[in-house]
Amino acid sequence: MLGKITDYRMCEQVAAVLKTLAHAQRLSILCKLYRKEMTVGELEAGCGISQPQVSQHLTRMRLEGIVESKRDGNHVYYSISDPQIRVLLESFEKVFKV
């Protein structure tokens, strides 16, 4: 991207990922998932986001390959499936001195 930006395509790809992360609720969800897998209900309570919204964000991120889910009874556990996302979250932590 910086060395060889002959590629506008690459900017499009990166921007697409950033678009998903550029939302306080989704970011908040991912930060929670960074530490451990969690159910929809736990995220709902932990992030203070409505159930449909949590579910919608998770569905979106699952389709994008960022998170994955596994069902256990009538709970569904979500976790971060893409290691690149973890690295990005760590960068944000450093850059923003959180």
Place this chain on the structure above:
Amino acid sequence: MLGKITDYRMCEQVAAVLKTLAHAQRLSILCKLYRKEMTVGELEAGCGISQPQVSQHLTRMRLEGIVESKRDGNHVYYSISDPQIRVLLESFEKVFKV
């Protein structure tokens, strides 16, 4: 953010910055500026973006403190003013193996 996310505020702040970066044209502009300061016209040609759009993106990023400008005759040179943005761009480069 990952250690102590008691702060939803922090997610909002990070998301606000990411929102600006989450656009292929703006990302493309910043990648060009990463190497050296450039005029609006150079960015227009180099990124293949219309003049008003380049100018609008730059104005937005200037107001957000990401870039700064200096006039020289009737050219205006833009450069990245926020070191954090450089670090983020470097992270993207690493993560996405550009």
Place this chain on the structure above:
DNA sequence: GAGGTATATTAAAATATCTTTATATTATTA
């Protein structure tokens, strides 16, 4: 299988963002 809990889906309404077109400003040069 009825009732309850957890999660997912849908669709409409509200907002925000992007793009385009036209025009304005600033500075230079002749």
Place this chain on the structure above:
DNA sequence: TAATAATATAAAGATATTTTAATATACCTC
């Protein structure tokens, strides 16, 4: 100062995203 080049601004139109509210599905327990 008229003409031109470079940049900025504004406003309308087009799209996309977010939010909310209602409803559906899946699974468990009794």
